[in-house]
Amino acid sequence: MTKKSILQVNEVSLSFGGVKALKNVSFNSEEKSILAIIGPNGAGKSSLLNVINGVYKPQQGEIIFKNTVWKNVIPFQAAQSGISRTFQNIALFKGMSVLENILTGRSLKMRAGLLSQGFYFGACSREEIEHREVVEQIIDFLQIQHIRKTPVGRLPYGLQKRVELARALAAEPELLLLDEPMAGMNVEEKEDMSRFILDVNEEYGTSVVLIEHDMGVVMDISDKIVVLDYGQKIGEGTPNEIKNNQRVIDAYLGVSD
Amino acid sequence: MFYREAGQFKKSYKEDQAILPILQDKIGVVVILLIAFVAIPILASDYWLTAILIPFLVFSLAALGLNLLTGYAGQLSLGTAAFMAVGAFAAYNFELRLPYMPALVSFVLAGLTTAIVGIAFGIPSLRIRGFYLAVATLAAQFFIPWLLVKVGWFTNYSSSGVITTQPIEILGFVFDSPAKRYFLVLSIVAFLALVAKNLVRSNLGRAWMAVRDMDVAAEVIGIKIMRTKLIAFGVSSFYCGVAGALYAYAYLGSVEPDGFNLDLSFRILFMIIIGGIGSIMGSFLGAAFITLLPIFLDIVINEGAEILNLKLAAGVTSIMQLLVFGGLIIFFLIVEPLGLARLWQIAKEKLRLWPFPH
Numbered sequence: 001m002t003k004k005s006i007l008q009v010n011e012v013s014l015s016f017g018g019v020k021a022l023k024n025v026s027f028n029s030e031e032k033s034i035l036a037i038i039g040p041n042g043a044g045k046s047s048l049l050n051v052i053n054g055v056y057k058p059q060q061g062e063i064i065f066k067n068t069v070w071k072n073v074i075p076f077q078a079a080q081s082g083i084s085r086t087f088q089n090i091a092l093f094k095g096m097s098v099l100e101n102i103l104t105g106r107s108l109k110m111r112a113g114l115l116s117q118g119f120y121f122g123a124c125s126r127e128e129i130e131h132r133e134v135v136e137q138i139i140d141f142l143q144i145q146h147i148r149k150t151p152v153g154r155l156p157y158g159l160q161k162r163v164e165l166a167r168a169l170a171a172e173p174e175l176l177l178l179d180e181p182m183a184g185m186n187v188e189e190k191e192d193m194s195r196f197i198l199d200v201n202e203e204y205g206t207s208v209v210l211i212e213h214d215m216g217v218v219m220d221i222s223d224k225i226v227v228l229d230y231g232q233k234i235g236e237g238t239p240n241e242i243k244n245n246q247r248v249i250d251a252y253l254g255v256s257d
Numbered sequence: 258m259f260y261r262e263a264g265q266f267k268k269s270y271k272e273d274q275a276i277l278p279i280l281q282d283k284i285g286v287v288v289i290l291l292i293a294f295v296a297i298p299i300l301a302s303d304y305w306l307t308a309i310l311i312p313f314l315v316f317s318l319a320a321l322g323l324n325l326l327t328g329y330a331g332q333l334s335l336g337t338a339a340f341m342a343v344g345a346f347a348a349y350n351f352e353l354r355l356p357y358m359p360a361l362v363s364f365v366l367a368g369l370t371t372a373i374v375g376i377a378f379g380i381p382s383l384r385i386r387g388f389y390l391a392v393a394t395l396a397a398q399f400f401i402p403w404l405l406v407k408v409g410w411f412t413n414y415s416s417s418g419v420i421t422t423q424p425i426e427i428l429g430f431v432f433d434s435p436a437k438r439y440f441l442v443l444s445i446v447a448f449l450a451l452v453a454k455n456l457v458r459s460n461l462g463r464a465w466m467a468v469r470d471m472d473v474a475a476e477v478i479g480i481k482i483m484r485t486k487l488i489a490f491g492v493s494s495f496y497c498g499v500a501g502a503l504y505a506y507a508y509l510g511s512v513e514p515d516g517f518n519l520d521l522s523f524r525i526l527f528m529i530i531i532g533g534i535g536s537i538m539g540s541f542l543g544a545a546f547i548t549l550l551p552i553f554l555d556i557v558i559n560e561g562a563e564i565l566n567l568k569l570a571a572g573v574t575s576i577m578q579l580l581v582f583g584g585l586i587i588f589f590l591i592v593e594p595l596g597l598a599r600l601w602q603i604a605k606e607k608l609r610l611w612p613f614p615h
Contacts, residue, residue: 053477055473055476055477075476075477075479076476076479076481078477079477079478079479080479084477084478085477087473087474091471091473091474092470092471092474093466093467093469093470093471093474093475094470094471095466095469095470095535096463096466096467096470100463100466103460103463104463104464104467104475104478104480105478107460107463107464107467107478107479107480108478108479110460112459112460114456114461114488114492117455117456117459117460117461117462118452118455118456119452119455120455120458120459124455124459124460125271127460128270128274128459128460129269129270129271129274132270132273132274133270136270167478171478171479
């Protein structure tokens, strides 16, 4: 039985002036699955992620998320309908503590008005505590209790990545986009991060689309892999299929002719 | 040894999220409020109240307003004095045209008027940022005083453009002595400072800081950038407007549009730079530094000259004062670019361990 797809990318093309970042890229991602996008540098992976949550506007093509067709989505709509993401270069709010950063991830769910917030009374103080409870669960889940009050600027790189994941999870997304969640980490940190991604996927049923360069990790955790090269999709399939795909091997290793 | 939170356990998130989670801070704030509300009105002379403390409080409020916009929401503004002018003249006109209105209501309405003007001048921030935005707010700084002079209605057709404020009256009670005016200003400033603190520790404040630190990430999380920035302009201008009204009513008594010039805007900007960008307390420290230091230097230089038996030529004192003042600003910015508030924070962290090394 085929599973329902949560995200479908249809014939998406994106160019910056003369540079074609994406050319007719299509794929779909099933509900509760982990999909990895791989490809050499400059293949258009991050651009693709940016198209999915509306940071870039594709010239052609459409995104179908949970059966809704989007032509020109803006990031706010994407966030509202349940997509959250992390960035390749950590995009945390440097001046805030870990706790505040993660709480920011819940801002869409906060309703208190200006006056209520000004007096910290009624809806506002109630909400702050409710959301704090959810955030604390995420903090427990990602094992970052010890740093909850630390300003994020003071944290080491690996923990910053983890805080960014926490912030994305705080929105209780249905689709999580991760842009190189393990870049620059050592083996142990990569193992931790892989475990968190698998746990998120299993426990919360969140679908994950991730970009990653570490092939070991990609092969281990993903259900499906999409390979991009020069803005075009050159392969799609399970890890095993990709391993034996001649075009993918050529793109990575070069062709001798 | 004394500033230590050991043994103070928090049993709920509510306790953990209190404004002052540490007992020593609570005691400190109570002491400061007691001094401000009880000791100073009893002990301070009229000169101290009118020439030093009231302006200090008024400037603190304006700096606080600017700090919400620049320090928390990251939008640079050079129009603070213009927004203060809007507040002052709005309050004047509300009092003039609706004479039975309590002063407090006029101040609030003046703040709201300024908020609307502020939002209008904040619209360019949706497209431009940083220095370019500062130049756009400069437009407000030149346009608003010009408009207030040009359209006679605002100044009630006063030929010189100078307005003399009505007595501050709330339901028959007239604030006619410096101590009463000080009390009124202090109450308003303390209340608005509390509101500001609440705003920055709740969702709106986090949204402001998110927009300031990384606007793309903020947008992706679902923060409406446009709305957040405009609310920042609105709230900030409200504070500046109330500060402007108090500047006219409680401090000077008569003001003219040209008094709210770029110089004043820069003074307030310096206050938040020296006090601490993105800190409520920094606004007060910065205002204290800029308003009190010149007076202090004046005394030191004059006394010093007397002790050393030097005869200073007229004007030398004021020039020396400017020199030292400028030097100190540069010194502070090099030593601690994040301002006095950061120095205080470092001191607190050190105090937590003192006198033990670990």
